[in-house]
Amino acid sequence: MNKELEHRFVTELENNQNIVHKVCTLYTNDRDSHNDLFQEITIQLWKAYPKFRGEAKFSTWMYRVALNTAITLYRKSKRRVQTQDYDSVIFKIKTDEYDDTEEKQLQLMYNAVKQLGDIDKALVFLYLEDKDYAEISETLGITEVNARVKMNRVKNKLRTILNP
């Protein structure tokens, strides 16, 4: 029984690991921290897995656990100096896909997002993942109206970072 549960869990996580990697990318600045956070999220997912009854999609359920771990449970401070080398690996922009100005602008946007606070980052992340406000508000535990208000404030914040 346990072996079966293990196998099912690892397979599902393997198939959906992109979600976790994306959270790690946003919340950490170097490879070691990325792996560290990935491991912690995996442990939290596994501990909570027996409570996963399949009424939601596994991926939906993952967003909540992964974000909660990054925002709340993860212990390492993200106050480290941002190291550019790892960012550029993850956020690499293929030059043939974009012209120069667009590439530059995207890079600036990514850097601006990384400067946001933990909660603002979670909002942007869920937005980028194409989640609606109902899901955003439920994941964070705020009302839908407040999620919208907050998202607008984040957009303003990003604007200020981009055009100081």
Add this chain to the structure above:
Amino acid sequence: MMDELELLKQDWQKKEAHLPQLTYDEIYKMIWKKSSSIVKWIFYISIIEFALPHLLYLIPSVKSNLDIYSQLGLSNVILIVTILQYLVVFYFIYQFYVRYKEISVLDSAKQLTTNILKTRKTVKHYVFFSLSMVLLTFALLIVGVYLSDNVLEIFNLTGKIETVSEQKVKFTFMLGLAIFGVLFTVIFGGIYFLLYGLLTRKLRRNHKELQKLEI
């Protein structure tokens, strides 16, 4: 701005291809690793904090000090205080356990931070209580010294300081106890709140952020 964020969204979704990929075995190994989450830390540190004041009694010099209580005529008072103290301690431990059990990674971010901070607050109140008990103990000792007629005997000073009047010795002891008691409380309180602040800084920041809009 809207367009810029839209642009970012498109690019973000294209990025999936560049993300690192772990194998089945790598993930399998991870599920057996120990968690190092803040909740674990809070749990262990809280246990130490619960146990620490009681471990102090195991130190021989503290034990011999307990004899002084009886010589100062404080035995009964101390017994009652101790019983009350343990009742309160068990109440705190029970509260801590109930709140700790409530912490679930499946809650919303706000609920989760609220529950963790509540758990931690139980320990904070416990530390307040413990420090008050320390102060009370010192206060009792001071009263004991004040009321006793044979201070020199109790502290094994008979014959050692004959030149000084007993009144003066009494006063010096009381003052010394008061200063030591306050210093002890301030130092331990300071260490604790520094630790407390460091441990929950991120939690409190994010909790405040989530709370900001709900007023």
